[in-house]
Amino acid sequence: MNDLNLIYDIVIIGGGATGCGAAVDAASRGYKTLLVEQYYFAKGTSSRSTKLVHGGVRYLAQGNIKLVREALAERGRLLKNAPHVTGSQPFVVPVFSLWDKFYYSVGLKVYDILSGKLSLGKTQLLSRKKTLEILPALNPNKLVGGILYFDGQFNDAELCIDLVHTAVRHGAEVLNYTKAVGFIKEKGVIVGVELEDTLGAGGVGVADGGGAAGGGSQAKSRRVVRCKTVINATGVFTDAVLQMDDPHADTLVYPSQGIHLVIDAKHFKGTNALMIPKTDDGRVLFAVPWQGKVVVGTTDTHVDHIDAEPLPLAEEIIFLLDHFNRYCNAQLTKQDVLSVFVGLRPLVKAAGTTVSSMLSRDHTLVVSPSKMVTITGGKWTTYRKMAEDAVNNAVFVGKLEGAGCVTKELPIGDLGAAKKLAEQLIAVDPAMAAILMPAAVSQVDVATELPTANAAHAHEASAIRVVDVVVAARCNYVKTVEDFLARRNRLLFLDARAAIELAPAVANILQKELGWSDAQTETQVQSFVQLAQQYIVH
Numbered sequence: 001m002n003d004l005n006l007i008y009d010i011v012i013i014g015g016g017a018t019g020c021g022a023a024v025d026a027a028s029r030g031y032k033t034l035l036v037e038q039y040y041f042a043k044g045t046s047s048r049s050t051k052l053v054h055g056g057v058r059y060l061a062q063g064n065i066k067l068v069r070e071a072l073a074e075r076g077r078l079l080k081n082a083p084h085v086t087g088s089q090p091f092v093v094p095v096f097s098l099w100d101k102f103y104y105s106v107g108l109k110v111y112d113i114l115s116g117k118l119s120l121g122k123t124q125l126l127s128r129k130k131t132l133e134i135l136p137a138l139n140p141n142k143l144v145g146g147i148l149y150f151d152g153q154f155n156d157a158e159l160c161i162d163l164v165h166t167a168v169r170h171g172a173e174v175l176n177y178t179k180a181v182g183f184i185k186e187k188g189v190i191v192g193v194e195l196e197d198t199l200g201a202g203g204v205g206v207a208d209g210g211g212a213a214g215g216g217s218q219a220k221s222r223r224v225v226r227c228k229t230v231i232n233a234t235g236v237f238t239d240a241v242l243q244m245d246d247p248h249a250d251t252l253v254y255p256s257q258g259i260h261l262v263i264d265a266k267h268f269k270g271t272n273a274l275m276i277p278k279t280d281d282g283r284v285l286f287a288v289p290w291q292g293k294v295v296v297g298t299t300d301t302h303v304d305h306i307d308a309e310p311l312p313l314a315e316e317i318i319f320l321l322d323h324f325n326r327y328c329n330a331q332l333t334k335q336d337v338l339s340v341f342v343g344l345r346p347l348v349k350a351a352g353t354t355v356s357s358m359l360s361r362d363h364t365l366v367v368s369p370s371k372m373v374t375i376t377g378g379k380w381t382t383y384r385k386m387a388e389d390a391v392n393n394a395v396f397v398g399k400l401e402g403a404g405c406v407t408k409e410l411p412i413g414d415l416g417a418a419k420k421l422a423e424q425l426i427a428v429d430p431a432m433a434a435i436l437m438p439a440a441v442s443q444v445d446v447a448t449e450l451p452t453a454n455a456a457h458a459h460e461a462s463a464i465r466v467v468d469v470v471v472a473a474r475c476n477y478v479k480t481v482e483d484f485l486a487r488r489n490r491l492l493f494l495d496a497r498a499a500i501e502l503a504p505a506v507a508n509i510l511q512k513e514l515g516w517s518d519a520q521t522e523t524q525v526q527s528f529v530q531l532a533q534q535y536i537v538h
């Protein structure tokens with residue numbers, strides 16, 4: 001990095017699904033690659049998804065067969081290439097009229113047919129009795145029956161760090177808490193990127209406005225790296241980077257907010273998920289078992305303000321509680337919500353519509369006169385294809401020596417490195433195995449579990465041990481309490497109050513690992529607690 005003669009083939013800005021995917025693609029083709037992320041990997045939208053690896057049943061209803069087919073192919077590839085963080089999840093669509101039963105069964109059979117050999121299980125028509133048997137939480141009122149179909153599920157932040165490991169395995173350099181703050185140009189073409197260290201000189205607690213790491217005042221160092229081409233993969237921050245390149249550049253993104261409520265599994269028993277394709281006000285509603293809890297979502301609300309920690313609107317919370325209560329015959333209140341998490345979709349503007357649910361979920365690629373390649377839109381499920389398209393274009397504009405994409409069958413992950421380190425540490429010091437918090441996984445209700453090998457167990461929560469925090473700092477680029485409790489372990493998303501309780505213990509372990517002073521450790525705990533308050537529904 002300090003070698004002034006070093007020129008990266010490709011610098012990728014943004015460490016979410018798209019940028020980490022692009023880093024894997026570029027590095028595995030043999031290009032000298034640098035990935036920079038201003039916070040922790042997947043801090044943005046990529047840790048705030050509904051956790052579905054899906055073709056998008058909804059887009060089928062909109063007639064977008066090409067998008068669905070492409071996403072289903074990517075779904076199949078991802079489940080094969082990253083089996084340790086993905087799984088198959090059975091969904092039930094309850095139907096309240098014979099017409100709906102016909103309509104949705106045809107649609108979901110087509111959905112399955114479009115997945116071809118990569119099908120995760122056959123779509124089945126269910127009687128009213130069977131529907132209630134496998135989805136006991138469902139409100140039986142006016143229920144006619146149901147349709148069972150299969151989609152993929154994953155741990156988004158875990159997949160993101162696994163992409164980082166994959167990129168590094170193939171020679172990429174990666175820097176988190178590093179922000180692209182300017183471009184160096186020659187004859188209008190980008191030849192370098194100016195980078196700023198967002199944690200500051202002390203190494204803790206100073207990223208601007210990003211959450212638990214935010215709010216300090218230490219000096220932030222800057223440096224310039226030289227490159228042949230740049231990929232802008234910054235999600236809802238796309239326009240800021242476009243305008244950093246050219247203040248007059250057209251904006252692309254029409255951000256849409258989606259929130260999720262996490263509730264205890266006792267309110268929604270079993271391992272099957274609920275999918276309402278169209279609520280009475282035309283929205284989609286999911287209730288999906290995940291990591292021992294249940295994720296209820298989502299909403300689709302246009303927002304003008306872009307923030308690394310977006311806040312839920314009161315009406316979004318009410319919408320989800322009301323609709324969950326109605327479809328599940330429950331009486332949940334705000335007090336039953338263990339955590340609320342909010343993400344911003346980087347939807348791409350379209351002429352003639354301002355309704356975000358009508359905007360395409362396909363991705364968009366733009367090459368600027370400065371030869372920067374911008375890629376945005378799309379979804380997690382299609383990150384690999386987005387990365388392939390972005391790198392193909394970067395190769396072209398950067399006049400790089402051609403090398404084909406190899407990611408279709410590339411195994412994703414650290415190939416057991418973190419697990420091995422954990423075992424070695426425990427072998428030397430058995431106290432490392434001490435449990436800080438038991439697993440969030442609740443009892444699986446065997447009576448309602450489908451007789452299927454498809455149930456997604458790969459991404460269940462596991463107990464948090466001392467060694468997990470140590471390994472996260474040594475192997476997984478963790479630099480703050482938030483990094484661990486929000487993304488290496490998903491406790492902030494699963495139960496914000498429990499995460500607050502655990503913060504001091506995690507901070508003490510990180511203090512030793514990262515060499516924090518007592519004051520820095522205290523700052524870490526305080527800023528995490530402040531952030532976690534935003535995940536509690538008050």
Ligand SMILES: Cc1cc2nc3c(=O)[nH]c(=O)nc-3n(C[C@H](O)[C@H](O)[C@H](O)COP(=O)(O)OP(=O)(O)OC[C@H]3O[C@@H](n4cnc5c(N)ncnc54)[C@H](O)[C@@H]3O)c2cc1C
Pocket residue numbers: 013014015016017018019036037038039040041042043044045046047048049050051052053054178179180181233234235236237241256257258259298299342343344345346376377378379380381382
């Ligand atoms: C509510 C919701 C539910 C969703 N559910 C699903 C789902 O179930 N399945 C699915 O497939 N998709 C889903 N999606 C879509 C999916 O999550 C997104 O398409 C995807 O995560 C976008 O990834 P990204 O890398 O483009 O953006 P991001 O994840 O936002 O990453 C961009 C990164 O760039 C960084 N950055 C910005 N500016 C700079 C800079 N100057 N320097 C350095 N770094 C910078 C940011 O900090 C950020 O981490 C959902 C989206 C939302 C909002």
